[in-house]
Amino acid sequence: xDHIIYTxxxxxxxxxxxxxxxxxxxxxxxxxGFRAQLSAFxxxxxxxxxxxxxxxxxxxxxxxxxxPGPVQRTERNLDAMAAGNAWFAVQGLDGTExxxxxxxxxxxxxxxxxxxxxxxxxxxxxxxxxxxxxxDVSLGAxxxxxxxxxxxxxxxxxxxxxxTPTPEDPLQRGDDGLFRSASxxxxxxxxxxxxxxxxxxxxxxxxxxxxxALIAAAHQFEQQIRLLQTAEADDKSASxxxxxxx
Numbered sequence: 001x002d003h004i005i006y007t008x009x010x011x012x013x014x015x016x017x018x019x020x021x022x023x024x025x026x027x028x029x030x031x032x033g034f035r036a037q038l039s040a041f042x043x044x045x046x047x048x049x050x051x052x053x054x055x056x057x058x059x060x061x062x063x064x065x066x067x068p069g070p071v072q073r074t075e076r077n078l079d080a081m082a083a084g085n086a087w088f089a090v091q092g093l094d095g096t097e098x099x100x101x102x103x104x105x106x107x108x109x110x111x112x113x114x115x116x117x118x119x120x121x122x123x124x125x126x127x128x129x130x131x132x133x134x135x136d137v138s139l140g141a142x143x144x145x146x147x148x149x150x151x152x153x154x155x156x157x158x159x160x161x162x163x164t165p166t167p168e169d170p171l172q173r174g175d176d177g178l179f180r181s182a183s184x185x186x187x188x189x190x191x192x193x194x195x196x197x198x199x200x201x202x203x204x205x206x207x208x209x210x211x212x213a214l215i216a217a218a219h220q221f222e223q224q225i226r227l228l229q230t231a232e233a234d235d236k237s238a239s240x241x242x243x244x245x246x
Contacts, residue, residue, distance in 0.1 A: 004231045007056065012224035014041045014057040015217050021062075022214040025205045032072075032116065033101030034203040036065040036210075037173065064173055069101070069204040071196070078105045080139050081201045082162060086193035087171070087179065089122040089161035089186075090115050097122060097186040098178035099163060099171060104200050105139075107131055113145065113158075119178075122161045124189040129158040139197040162193035 021039040028034040040062045043055045071081060080103040082088055087099035104116045113121040113129040120128035124143070131137060135147035136154075143160035165171045165187060171179040181187055 004227060008224045008227040008231065010056040012221055012228070015221035015224060018217045019214060019221065022210055022217060026207065026210045026214065029203050029205045029207050029210070031203050032104055033069065033201045034205065035069075035101065035173070035179075036203075036205045038062045038065060063170075064179075065204055067204050069202040071199050072202045073199050074104075075198045076104075077136075077138050077198070078107070079103060079198055079200050080105065080160075081196045081199045083194045083196060084164070086162045086164050086190060086195065087187075088115075089126075089163050089189075090119040090178070091122055091128065092119065092174075092176060092178055092180075094176075096180065097126065098174070098176075098180050099165075099187070100178055101201050103195070107137060111135075113137075113160075123158040124161045126161065126186065129160070131157055139195070141194050141197065143193070143195055160195070161189050162195060163187035164190040164193055 018039045018041075021037050025036045041057050043057060045055050066085070068084075080088075082101055082103065087101060088103060090098055090100055092098040098119075100115060100119075102116055105121060106114050106116065108114050108118075111131045111133055113131060115121060123129050129145055131145070131147050132149050135149045138146045138148075138154065139160070140146065143162050144156050145158045145160060146154040147157050148154040163186075165181065169181050169183050169185075169187070172182050173179055
């Protein structure tokens with residue numbers, strides 16, 4: 001009787017995890033530059049003595065949906081969208097170099113270029129970008145950051161680091177929502193990468209598909225719970241029969 005219990009338990013756990021992932025994606029349908037998280041599971045036969053009739057559900061390696069989100073035009077001078085598979089390099093709270101697609105930049109009171117979450121945007125030299133006080137800032141397609149002060153000609157003060165991951169060293173999402181290379185090493189600056197100024201990238205989550213998948217996952221969870229309830233009922237019936245024959 002314990003066979004069906006443990007099999008259903010792993011199935012219910014997998015369905016519950018999938019529900020959590022889908023709910024997280026749906027909550028970020030309006031988050032700038034968000035990449036939908038993927039969940040995958042595989043069937044693993046139980047190894048051991050006896051007939052191998054039990055199959056458990058285990059989580060397989062999952063990642064994120066790499067499709068870019070829609071272009072959202074803002075015409076704001078500090079907004080930018082990385083083109084293709086390029087990513088903006090930022091400094092994470094742990095001090096390491098991380099990557100994001102959120103390009104709605106801001107200037108701190110101290111004149112540092114920041115992400116919407118307050119992280120320092122890194123230059124192609126791997127250091128934060130500092131801007132003159134009171135400067136009018138503009139962004140170029142190659143990642144260049146120009147500043148104009150008191151009517152003087154604009155001067156380039158830095159260039160945003162645009163990094164493009166490779167199949168040999170892909171990006172992985174961290175617990176802080178930022179992405180880092182699988183090797184743990186900073187990616188090289190991609191001189192050929194470009195960005196679109198005056199626009200930001202929207203979330204690549206499809207709300208309709210996400211809702212349909214969420215409903216399907218809920219039904220799968222209910223089915224596994226019914227199996228557990230059936231196992232409980234069968235166990236009670238078996239105990240009563242044993243009591244009668246004893």
